[in-house]
Amino acid sequence: MAITVKDQIFSLETANTLYQMKADLFGVVKHLWYGEKTGVSMEYLLDYPDVGFSGNIYEAENDRTYSLNTMPLEYAGSGVGDFRVPAVTVRHADGSQALDLRFQKYFIRKGKYSIPGLPAVYAEENEAETLEILMKDTASETEVHLFYGVLEEADVITRSVMIINRGSMPIVLERAHSLCMDIPDGNWDWIHFHGRHTMERQAERTPLFYGIQESSSTRGTSSHQQNPSVLLCERDCTEKDGECMGAVLMYSGGFQTQIEKDQLGQTRLVMGIHPDTFSWQLEPEQNFWTPEVILSYSANGMAELSQRFHHVIRHNVCRGAYQLTKRPVLINNWEATYFDFNEEDIEQIARQAAKLGIDMMVLDDGWFGKRDSDTSGLGDWEVNEKKLKGGLGALVRKINDMGMKFGIWFEPEMISEDSELFRAHPEWAISIPGRKPMRSRYQLVLDMANPEVVEYLYQSISKILRDNHIEYVKWDMNRSISDWYTSILPAERQKEMPHRYVLGVYELLERLTDEFPEVLFEGCSGGGGRFDAGMLYYCPQIWCSDNTDAHERTFIQYGTSFFYPISAVGSHVSAVPNHQTGRITSLETRGTVAMAGSFGYELDLNQLDQNEKEKVAEQVKAYKEYQELIYGGKYYRLSNPKKDDLAAWEFISEDCSKILVQGVAFRAASNVLRHRIKLLGVDGAAIYRFVKGRQKEEKLSGKALMTGGILIPAIKGDDVAFEFYLEKIEEC
Known part of the structure; x- marks a missing residue:
C-alpha cells in the first residue's frame, strides 16, 4: 500500500519518496519528513528547546518546549500562537479570526479524489490512493479536511483542502491555501519563474533569507509576471545531483506562493489562491475546495524532478484525443x-x-x-x-x-465596447458602478462569474x-483584470468574484472540451x-x-x-x-x-x-x-542559457536507444576551442552511432558521451543552430 498508518503516524510512499506526518498527543498534526525513503518514523528529529516569546498551547501545561510557533505543522491555522505565515484564516460570526486545528479521524480510499468544479490530477483506481485527514477547530464548528493523492509509480503526491462550516452561523474564509509544508532543516535555494509579456518564465535562483519571500499574481490570471510553480533545492543541487522538491498549483487565477525562513532556520512553504483577491462566505453546511497542488521530490537533481512533472502532467492532467498522440504541424x-x-x-x-x-x-x-x-x-x-x-x-x-x-x-x-454584445448587455462587462473601467488593448472583460x-x-x-x-x-x-465587481453578488461578498471568474472559465472549458473531445484546444x-x-x-x-x-x-x-x-x-x-x-x-x-x-x-x-x-x-x-x-522521451537541459554561451537540450527515449540533441550557439569568437556539451541519462554501457550531425560511421560509447561529451560544429556567426541524432547499436 502507498499509504500506511501506525501509532498515528501517516506514511505516504511513492516509488522513491516518503512523505510523513503525525497526529500527536494533543491532536496537532506535525509534518515529519518529505524526502527519500527511510523505513522508520522520522519523529526523532523533532527536538525543540524553549524558544523565547514562543507561546504554548493551553493543554501543554508548563511544557515550554511545546509551541505551535516552532514545530513543523501540516496545515497551519492563525491567531493561536503560530506567528509564521498561515495556510488558512477564517473570520467567525463574532468577528474573531482564530483557528486552532486538531486531528479528529482519517480515511484511506483506493483511487484519486476529484475536486468539484476545479481541474485535478486524475488516475485509475489501481494507480493511486487517497488519504483524507479531518481536523477541527477547538472552539468552533469549522472542519478542515486535508486531501492527499498518492501516485506511487509517478513519484507524485497531490494536495487539496476542503473546509466545511458545521456551525449555525456563516463564516468567511479570508485565506485558504492548498499547500502548507514545513521543512525542519536544509540549506535551500529558491527558484521561481518571473517575467513579463514576451519574456515569460525566467528562472531565478536565490538563497532563502530569514523572513518571507513571495511570488504571486493579483492580475486575475496566473500571469506573465510570475508562474504558479516553485522549486526548492539544496545549495549544491545541479541538474543531475542533489536534493530538490517542486510544487505546481493547478489554478489559472491570482495565486500566492510564500516561503518563510523562520527564527530557527526552518522553512515554511504555503501556496494557493491569493488572499488579496479572495474571500468566501460559507453558510452552514457549505464547503469550499481549494485548487490542487502537485508535489514531487528528487534526490538526484533537477532533471529527474522535471521529468516527473512532465510525466504526470502529460499522463494525468492533460486530456482529450491529443493527450498522448502526435499533434498536427x-x-x-x-x-x-x-x-x-x-x-x-x-x-x-x-x-x-x-x-x-x-x-x-x-x-x-x-x-x-x-x-x-x-x-x-x-x-x-x-x-x-x-x-x-x-x-x-x-x-x-x-x-x-x-x-x-x-x-x-x-x-x-x-x-469590445464597439460590439453588438456590449450594446445589448453592457452589464456583462466587468466594471464598478460609478467608475470608468480600465481598458487594456482597448477591451473590457466579460463577467465570467455570471x-x-x-x-x-x-x-x-x-x-x-x-x-x-x-x-x-x-x-x-x-489582458489582466481589474475593476472587480459583479451584479450577481451583494456588496459584502464582492471579493468572491475573482475566484468565481476562474470557476466560470473552467465551467465553459469543461462543457466545450466534453462536447468536442476530438478538437485540439x-x-x-x-x-x-x-x-x-x-x-x-x-x-x-x-x-x-x-x-x-x-x-x-x-x-x-x-x-x-x-x-x-x-x-x-x-x-x-x-x-x-x-x-x-x-x-x-x-x-x-x-x-x-x-x-x-x-x-x-x-x-x-x-x-x-x-x-x-x-x-x-x-x-x-x-x-x-x-x-x-x-x-515521449526524457528531457534534459544540457546548459543554462543565462550563464553559458549556448542553449542545449536533449531528448532520449525511455529505453535509451534514441537520442536527439539540439541547441543554439549564441556568439562566434575567433581563436577559441569548440564548445563541448556532455549528455545526460545515456546508457553508459552502450555504443551509439551518429545518424545526423556527424559522419554516419562515427561511433561513441555512452560513457564517452556523458563524460567527454560532443564537440559542436565550429561557429560562424551568431545564433547558429546545431543538431545531433544518435541511435544505440550495441552494448559495449
Missing part, C-alpha cells in the same frame, strides 16, 4: 496578415502550406463581427462574410479539400464548432500569461510566448521546461526580421528552437524563396520523424 496566419485578410489570402497561405507537408491551417483574430482592428468586435462570435465570402463553412471545405485540417481563434472572455455570460459563450462557440469542421481552437485572453494569454497546470487540464498545449524570436525563445523555453512537458509548449517559426525584436536569425535556427515544442509556422510562406520553402519541407518532415521522441 500548423500554420497560423496572424503574423502573415494580422487583421487584413480575406478568404483568398487564407487559401493562398494554406495552399502553399499543404505543398510543404503542413497539416493544419489556423485562422487567427479578425474573422468575426466588425473586427478590422483590436478596438471592436469582441463578443460577436458570428462570421464576418465581408471578409470571408461564402462564410466560414465554405473556407473550411476548401482547406479540407487541400488535405489540411482547419483551426480557429477565439477570445471568449473579452468584450452564469448567463457562460451560457451565452457556450451557445455561441459551440454553434461555430458544430456547424463547421473545426479541429483546433486557440483560446486567447489578452490550445491555451493562450498574450502568449504565456496563463501557462499553468490548470489550463493544461483543458488545453494540452499552450502558446508559450508571443515572442517568437528564436534567440529569446531559448530562455523562455528553458524556464518553462522545469515543470511543463515539451508537448505542452506551443512554438512556431516566424518571419525575420522578428516582429518583436527585429533580430534576424536563420531558418535553421528558428526551426531548431521551435521543434522543442508543439511545432508550427507563423508567417506568410508565399514570401519565402524556393530554397527556403525546401528547408521548410525538410523541417516539417524531420519534426514528424522526431515528434514521438520529443513528446
